[in-house]
Amino acid sequence: MKLFNNLEDYSSKSKTFITIGTFDGVHIGHQKVLSKLINSSGKKNAKSLLLTFFPHPRMVLQKDINIKLINTIEERIELLEKTGLENLVVYKFNKEFAKLSALDFVRNILVNTLNVSRLVIGYDHHFGKNREGNFEQLEDYGHTYSFDVKEISQKDIDNIAVSSTKIRIAIENGEIEKANNYLGYNFMLTGQVVKGKSLGKKIGFPTANLFIKEDYKLIPKTGAYVVKSTIEDKTVFGMMNIGYRPTVSGKNQTIEINFFNLNKDLYNKNLRVEVLHFLRDEKKFDSIEALKTQLKVDKENSENHINSLNLN
Incomplete structure (x- = not known):
């Protein structure tokens, strides 16, 4: 897996299949998303890439110093490498990035910088300034900039029935076996x-x-x-x-x-x-x-x- 700490450092003539998120815990739900991303990119001779963020957006936008993460950033990188992901961009989240409109995020980052060919997102994903972007907008942008959007269905997510928040609560309560089952490690x-x-x-x-x-x-x-x-x-x-x-x-x-x-x-x-x-x-x-x-x-x-x- 190739690690990039700056967006501009990533360069590929191949089309890129991308997913986005903090992926704290790299739990079984995250692993399912990444597996779909990696398998589909392999079939289409494209590169797989995760755009993740550090610090956690809540630490920056809400000054939430009390939020605790399942993984340190080093642990997260090691776990992601084990999934078979080809490229990882760790973006230093800041207030300027949070001000990007949905259009600017798609055009400037996904299209012009990362060469997106397919975007894989979770159900009810929002992005851009004030979380203004949604799946329908992404589909519209996809038509404009020639990439397709695949949404992990609500059914798939509900079937997994796991989230980073559930895992954090289990760990805080000492329910270690439950947390480990959700994590997959x-x-x-x-x-x-x-x-x-x-x-x-x-x-x-x-x-x-x-x-x-x-x-x-x-x-x-x-x-x-x-x-x-x-x-x-x-x-x-x-x-x-x-x-x-x-x-x-x-x-x-x-x-x-x-x-x-x-x-x-x-x-x-x-x-x-x-x-x-x-x-x-x-x-x-x-x-x-x-x-x-x-x-x-x-x-x-x-x-x-x-x-x-x-x-x-």
Whole structure:
């Protein structure tokens, strides 16, 4: 997959089949749209291209600093590459772009810059300034500028019954299996291992403390989870705690992973953790010893869950 961070960098003499959207989560619905795009472009000897946006338009237009995204932009790019998409344009969304009329968007960007031959859009798609453009307008523009428009039907979208919003809510509620089913892969957290207080090591449960620099990344609800990671090409399972460590009067939220059967120094290493299952809510224990007892139970429950998975 070729990645372009500027519209002007994309150049192709071949006609281009395009779809548009933020595609946060790259979930099974997105995957279906991309599959149709890629298959149809291949049959017509055209290039496939996704025009996506970052930052999220709501962050720019509504100053919505509270919106959290399922993927960091790096995670999204990696997921899109796995779909077989040929070209990805990540457009830096800004207020000037939002002011483009529907006509200017089609003529200046889709036609003159990206050489659109077919546009694939979701049901009830709107675009341009104040979302003024719709499917009927696109069809009219298509006749004028010689491209066709394919709309993913309402029936197809309803049959999938999934959206980025539904997935975000599931993750926020700790409904990890539901979220993973909607995503078609395991929800992930990506960050750097940093120094912690070393309390886990002192009580027999050493942890890797994960720092995620992207403040827009969605973090699951506080509590304990079963996780897995790939470390030096080896799959390693463990349990993760997200929370404020109330037993030791913690002030800031931390993400701590205790890997099973792993004895490696992970400090300063980049780590990706796949979240598999929610174990329990975070709680304050009466003593460190009571916390240690609970961690033993968590580990047993984690191992039982891991053993129940079909790993073949």
